[in-house]
Amino acid sequence: MFVDYAKKGFTEKTMKNKKQENKQLKNYLNDKRAITELExxxxxxxxxxxxxxxxVTISKYRFYA
Known part of the structure; x- marks a missing residue:
């Protein structure tokens, strides 16, 4: 099913970021929580x-004097 994301207000960059975040979530659930099924x-x-x-984000941008 093709969805025109521009009509929904999403840019191509936004959709790329959403796909990356979903991939990270899937990897986290599989690797760290041993969850493979949506249920x-x-x-x-x-x-x-x-x-x-x-x-991770906070520690990534933390500066030490």
């Missing part, structure tokens, strides 16, 4: 993923 994902798993992403 195996719970709210807690997604909350932990967001928390980990925030921590």
């Amino acid at each position: 195996g994902i719970f709210t807690h798993d997604l909350k932990v993923y967001v928390r980990v992403k925030k921590q």
Whole structure:
């Protein structure tokens, strides 16, 4: 099914970023949480993923004097 993302307000760059984020989420769930089926994902798993992403982002941009 083809969806015209421009009509939905998404740019090509936005869609590329969404695909990358989905791939990272899939890899995290598979590698770190051992989840391979969509039905195996719970709210807690997604909350932990967001928390980990925030921590990585914060530590990535932390400057030490």
